[in-house]
Amino acid sequence: MPKCLVCDKELVINDCHAPDDGTLWESTGNWGSTVYDSMHSNVFLVAYVCDECLLKKKDSVVERHVVVDSRPVDKPWTPGG
Numbered sequence: 812m813p814k815c816l817v818c819d820k821e822l823v824i825n826d827c828h829a830p831d832d833g834t835l836w837e838s839t840g841n842w843g844s845t846v847y848d849s850m851h852s853n854v855f856l857v858a859y860v861c862d863e864c865l866l867k868k869k870d871s872v873v874e875r876h877v878v879v880d881s882r883p884v885d886k887p888w889t890p891g892g
Contacts, residue, residue, distance in 0.1 A: 817864035833861040866890060 812821045815833065822830040829835055836858045840848035847856055865872070873885040 813859045815861040815864055816858045817860055817868070820861050820863075822859050822861060830859050830861075832863075833859050834865060835859055 822833045825831050837855050839855045872888045874888045876884045
């Protein structure tokens with residue numbers, strides 16, 4: 812059973828392959844990381860964060876808006892917004 816990356820709470824995976832009361836995060840890594848940068852587009856890390864921890868750390872999270880042919884814009888995340 813997967814656990815929250817922050818608090819180690821066990822999370823239940825539902826029929827849609829997503830955690831109940833939590834979020835699933837995927838990363839292919841990035842060039843600047845000295846820890847993980849997959850060289851394959853079909854290989855990535857997966858981490859889970861429970862909703863409670865995500866809300867506790869909301870000031871550390873931004874919502875990235877991507878527009879075609881434009882630079883991404885990061886905005887403060889407002890839960891439920």
